[in-house]
Amino acid sequence: MANWSWLENPAAPYTRGFALRVIVKAALLLVVLNVVFALLDPLPALGRLSLYNVLFPGRVRLPYGENPAQSYNLSLMNLPAMLAAHEVARPKAADEYRVFVMGDSSIWGILLKPDETLSAQLNALNLTAPDGRRMRFYNLGHPVMALLKDLMLLDTAMRSEPDMIVWAVTLQSFPRGQQLYPPLVQHNAGTVRRLIQTYDLNLSPDDPRLVEPSLLDKTIVGRRRDLADLLRLQLYGVAWGATGIDQFYPRDYDLRQSDFDADESWQGLQPEDGLSEDFLAFDVIDAFMQRAGDVPVLLVNEPIYISSGQNSDLRYNFWYPRWAYDAYRVLLKDKAQANGWPLLDVWDAVAPDEFTDSPVHMTPAGTRQLAEAIRQVIEAGQIDSGNLAVRNR
DSSP states (O other), X not given: OOOOGGGTOTTTTOOHHHHHHHHHHHHHHHHHHHHHHHHHOOHHHHHTOOSBTTTBXXXXXXXXXXXXXXXXXXXXXXXXXXXXXXXXXXXOOTTEEEEEEXXXXXXXXXXXXXXXXXXXXXXXXXXXXXXXXXXXXXXXXOSSOOHHHHHHHHHHHGGGOOSEEEEEEOGGGOBGGGTTOSHHHHTOHXXXXXXXXXXXXXXXXXXXXXXXXXXXXXXXXTTHHHHHHHHHHHHHHHXXXXXXXXXXXXXXXXXXXXXXXXXXXXXXXXXXXXXXXXXXXXXXXXXXHHHHTTSOEEEEEOOOOOOOSTTTTTXXXXXXXXXXXXXXXXXXXHHHHHHTOOEEEOTTOSOGGGBOSSSSOBOHHHHHHHHHHHHHHHTTSOSSTTTSOXXXX
């Protein structure tokens, strides 16, 4: 005969042993889920799932920011997620001539509103490609200076079908020792190693700065910050779509330095050492051009602040002693001519008053001057790698 006594005391079955078995089974299930997650490593695939360009607009700049609550933005290391949140991820229109604008924080637009950046000002010019398609410029700049960072972003973004690339560079991004410095590079070790091998770059795939996560680091527990960042990026899309704010604008900031010590060193080098080609990562430029394939690339030596203050006869600005920067320009021009890289050198094209808090960050007016210089090159002839002449001011 059935024993129905538990109906009179429902708590009876939930003994200590039963509770222990439930806890053990739950723990085992959690372990299994973490191990499977680590083995599959689904973060890149999860990053491609985005509400941007679907429920709210795609971002006009790549995600980057250290004041999330004030800028509705954040920095993350997931390359697919960064590109999926960007407006460049939307389908390419039939009449669109798509142009990537790449580079450092000056291109991303530190202290500039989204409609004041270089890509926005180029869009405002309403340029038309030779075949009649409307030119649409996309801001794929990202702060922190290193040529390898831009190669890595291009490698990920090529699926968005660019028709042309405008790549702004400056000497500070060239030192070979600088290439593995950006956190975005360090936390994408697999991609970096593949690029080093594919293009035979003079960089070590075993560099200790490259972050190699362990199996434990790849579990759900180990990836909890990365998963939270993916969720936060989606949640910030609501505020971004409503306000267009993606950067914190301080009321006051330190103006770029105008007076300097009598110091001519740069990256540990002195004038008597000279600046050798091997010290600079020109092989990354070559790899960038190869990765672009048939897509023409306009290489732009971006404007820098030129001081007239104390010891300005020794230094152009806080970053660059004159001897190093002048040598860099000669090397860049010679390499461009030897390799057929279209080069626009506008290093002195923007007035000193149009720079803000660094030797390359510009005001809206300064950025407009750069956009005009690029427009002149684009409209000078057919937009292909064979007809964009090397130019040097």
